[in-house]
Amino acid sequence: MNPQQHETPFLSNLIKARDAHEYSFHMPGHKFLPGHHPLMTALAGDLIFEADMNEISPGVDYLHAAKGALREAQRLQAEAVGADHSFFLINGSTVGNEASMLAAVHDGETVIVPRAAHRSVYGGLILSGANPVYVPPVSHPQVEFPLAVAVDTVADLLRQHPEAKAIQITSPNYYGYLSDVGGLARLAHDHGIPLLVDEAHGAHLPFHPDLPPSAIQVGADLVVQSSHKTLGALTQAALLHLNGSLIAVSGVERILSLMQSSSPSSLLTASLDAARQQMATEGHALLTETIRLAAYAREGIRAIPGLWCYGDELVGEYGVFAHDPTKLVIRVTDTGMNGHTFATHLAEEHNLFGEFVDPKHIICSITIADDEARVDYLLNALHTVAAQGKPTTTENTLPSLAAPALPQMVMNPRQANFAASRRMPFSQAVGQICAEQIMPYPPGIPMLLPGERIDADMVDYLRYVKANGVAIVGPEDTSLEYVRVIGGE
Numbered sequence: 001m002n003p004q005q006h007e008t009p010f011l012s013n014l015i016k017a018r019d020a021h022e023y024s025f026h027m028p029g030h031k032f033l034p035g036h037h038p039l040m041t042a043l044a045g046d047l048i049f050e051a052d053m054n055e056i057s058p059g060v061d062y063l064h065a066a067k068g069a070l071r072e073a074q075r076l077q078a079e080a081v082g083a084d085h086s087f088f089l090i091n092g093s094t095v096g097n098e099a100s101m102l103a104a105v106h107d108g109e110t111v112i113v114p115r116a117a118h119r120s121v122y123g124g125l126i127l128s129g130a131n132p133v134y135v136p137p138v139s140h141p142q143v144e145f146p147l148a149v150a151v152d153t154v155a156d157l158l159r160q161h162p163e164a165k166a167i168q169i170t171s172p173n174y175y176g177y178l179s180d181v182g183g184l185a186r187l188a189h190d191h192g193i194p195l196l197v198d199e200a201h202g203a204h205l206p207f208h209p210d211l212p213p214s215a216i217q218v219g220a221d222l223v224v225q226s227s228h229k230t231l232g233a234l235t236q237a238a239l240l241h242l243n244g245s246l247i248a249v250s251g252v253e254r255i256l257s258l259m260q261s262s263s264p265s266s267l268l269t270a271s272l273d274a275a276r277q278q279m280a281t282e283g284h285a286l287l288t289e290t291i292r293l294a295a296y297a298r299e300g301i302r303a304i305p306g307l308w309c310y311g312d313e314l315v316g317e318y319g320v321f322a323h324d325p326t327k328l329v330i331r332v333t334d335t336g337m338n339g340h341t342f343a344t345h346l347a348e349e350h351n352l353f354g355e356f357v358d359p360k361h362i363i364c365s366i367t368i369a370d371d372e373a374r375v376d377y378l379l380n381a382l383h384t385v386a387a388q389g390k391p392t393t394t395e396n397t398l399p400s401l402a403a404p405a406l407p408q409m410v411m412n413p414r415q416a417n418f419a420a421s422r423r424m425p426f427s428q429a430v431g432q433i434c435a436e437q438i439m440p441y442p443p444g445i446p447m448l449l450p451g452e453r454i455d456a457d458m459v460d461y462l463r464y465v466k467a468n469g470v471a472i473v474g475p476e477d478t479s480l481e482y483v484r485v486i487g488g489e
């Protein structure tokens, strides 16, 4: 390791600037003075404002024209993860996914994207004007969610769409399962196009050999990571990494300066500097303990009657290439409860909240901030709730009617986003072009997206899942009596 990785150029400069106690007659309006609002003090202490400086303060660099400490901090970040370039993001992986799409594809160009993508990927499609070719979601029969994108499936799509200009995937997903990113990168590069990876849940991966490799290490061109999700950075702090020459550095810089605030938060950027330094210098030791704790938790959960915690036994199935051991996917249904009921007991009786809940599972994430006492608390709470034997009274699982094929895309996301729309009864919408996203939740995969043709099978399916108690997310009228379709009033 380069000894410079011990340094925190931006964070250290910020401390110096704060200690200089300048007389500020510039923004921010709080003038770094403590206690200017009692509720903010109640929330975060008197001193939170002291460090909230911007580039006007001497020695504080500016993200959009980084010359000094921020340039060096981003260089150290790239070095620490093995990327050619790393960019600090202050609007989460959300802006990273949007910027990646804008950097890789332009108006009217084709991009291959999994249907089960975060909404920021869809945002990137709207902003870029690209035409998505969706990887059809194939749910894993046990987990009931698509866990990965198979290389063969994408290879087939590329044969059908040789005009594709990029491939975008999410890996790991919320459940901690990874696709064969290396295989997908080779496939993309064989076609001369870049692979963009939403690795929002994998900022810790580069820092331990017992974790699956990060997309940065296996050839992806643009990789987005939420440092706030699995490392110690503050919420919204994230990273965009660039490798290779298929995407121009200057293009990424230009897009990020267009999309990120012109007043980037020093607190967020300093927390990225700190998270990188911590990972580069102590990451191996910290993550060794995290992985040990997660294994201890997994073993403990498997010993609780009625519970199961998945691990790498699903690797090799449905395109799953690897599993991140720090994600605990806890199946609760053998207790007689569904995920939501179980999660409610955990919240109300133990003040404990997992990262994500679906009808069968509670997903908990173990990070470098956990210790054995916290894991014991989790195990104890899980044990107590599992032993209560208070079964769920209402079912909340997706009914067995097979989902219809992906709908026909008539307008691309950008065209649909800017088209006029009107409201009409859903039952009469067959043949119309949908103007909104309609997503049964669970499983949280959009069945209709703006610009897609509504056919009779889709109307029947959505009305059926709705009638069976599945929530509908996305449309203005979530009761699905009405839907917005493309076309003026």
Ligand SMILES: Cc1ncc(COP(=O)(O)O)c(C=O)c1O
Pocket: 091, 092, 093, 094, 095, 097, 118, 120, 170, 173, 174, 198, 200, 201, 226, 236, 238
């Ligand atoms: C897979 C995935 N991608 C992107 C994002 C957006 O990340 P952020 O909250 O850092 O903007 C999320 C957030 O939940 C996510 O789960």
